[in-house]
Amino acid sequence: MKKVLILMELNSRQREKLEAAGAGADITFSRPELVSEEEIQGANVIIGLPRADMIKASKNLELLQLESAGADAYIVPGVLDEKTRLANATGAYSQAVAEHAFALTLMLQKKLHLYRDEQRAARWRDRGIVGSLRGATVAVVGLGDIGGYYARLVKSMGAYVIGVKRRPGPCPEYVNELMLTGQLDEALPRADVIMSVLPNTVATRYIYTDRSFRLMKNSAIFINCGRGNAVSAQTLYSALKDGQIAAAGIDVAENEPLPEDSPLWGLENLVITPHVSGGHHLPETVERIADICAGNLRSFLAGEPLKNLVDFSTGYRK
């Protein structure tokens, strides 16, 4: 009998969904902070986000089904045995993260962060000209499920969308123009908004350099809802402090939590949210994660093909 260890926080209905999918298996519910190394080592399937250092390339582990989209902690050599299959929850987060990025974009365009500051000082003060997505050019860097969802939102407001992705392919209907990651430097100078939602891979680490920000318009807005190490804190700070770009909104930071003494906190033209765009903040997200996990658990036990398998070499969905 397969041993299935479920480490997600679920409501009773979601729990029943997983129990039904795992009928015939030996299911244990626990939490990452409570589970023992013995339980981890004995499991044939783990669903959730176990501590990577407790897995130790366990030979018993046949499937690790993550509840996150990012898989970076588990593709590090030595964490998983080469025979372990790794699946993520890509797709479950697209609505939540894309809407958060969209809200950040509009907040910055309409200067609502500055008006919030004025409000705190009880000041009825006009902060001048605002922007609009209508007629704006938006570069969406990383055109997976989240990037695609965001692209649809900004396009519906009248933006011209440049999608930037790794691999060539047909131009989806929700972008106006497709460019490859290698052409990023050509996209940046044209964009009024750059929304980056890149995963953490060797190729995306520090992909935005000082030069990248110099290539952007001085009026540009930069949004990062992918991984924090796409840009160093120092580079981002300089770009905003020196006015290379107008404003930025980040849900991720090079080091998380962002250290209390980081100079980024104090920048007027930067809005920081504490890695909350995804997670379980939107109730619909948890439903979708539970559906993905239940579907893959059922397929695994039936010996059928799995969805959302992650390619160890790229960190992306296969």
Added chain:
Amino acid sequence: MKKVLILMELNSRQREKLEAAGAGADITFSRPELVSEEEIQGANVIIGLPRADMIKASKNLELLQLESAGADAYIVPGVLDEKTRLANATGAYSQAVAEHAFALTLMLQKKLHLYRDEQRAARWRDRGIVGSLRGATVAVVGLGDIGGYYARLVKSMGAYVIGVKRRPGPCPEYVNELMLTGQLDEALPRADVIMSVLPNTVATRYIYTDRSFRLMKNSAIFINCGRGNAVSAQTLYSALKDGQIAAAGIDVAENEPLPEDSPLWGLENLVITPHVSGGHHLPETVERIADICAGNLRSFLAGEPLKNLVDFSTGYRK
């Protein structure tokens, strides 16, 4: 020769547009704070926003073309002679105001105002569950150009839209359901978001009472981008303080500027912007105003029908 007095702030291209439209007339450019009462009294056409107390029902004034959508200051008895025609710039502001209201809606749903406050304290702190427009019910109260534009935006994000308007008519394609202002109390309990964009008329003054807010969901978000006296400061304060609704965003206040000692400033679950959603904050708005004014000036001089005429008895476009 007709005397035309233009009191708007325009760039040179917009100025030329108006000069071309007024060819053959005697055009003077000035500013409301600089213009003399003699100039006001002598004008046959005024374009802009003259001080209402300087007009004194001038018999010379044949057309007052406002650069605003709201006409409330000019429909007060004694301001305009009954023969003066009054036109507003309705339509020019729809994109700007609707986008501002939309940005406020998303900011509140995603708790970005709370994250801005946390940022100011250098705190990386999770503020919990957020909302979404997808699947939400949005009541748009006031279904003119601005309300219609906003309705399209929220509907494109997946909201179910209840449009609330004065007069019965066919249901436009950008709302799911139409209700009359008299049915407001039936719409309020169903709405996750109430976006109000009512003009200032006798019928809309203090239309939202303590009871209105008690009828709303405790999780509701209230947005006011119309006129501040649709709700008293005291009623709004109590509703937010007592948790009758979750949050509100206002671009208008009962008294403007909002007094420095107003308790509204300090409410965490209220976002205040200083009547900036319209005005000249979005460059496209000024273009559209100039187009409306130039069009009506040309039509007036040619003896042709005017657009955007305001009904003195209601304050609405005829």
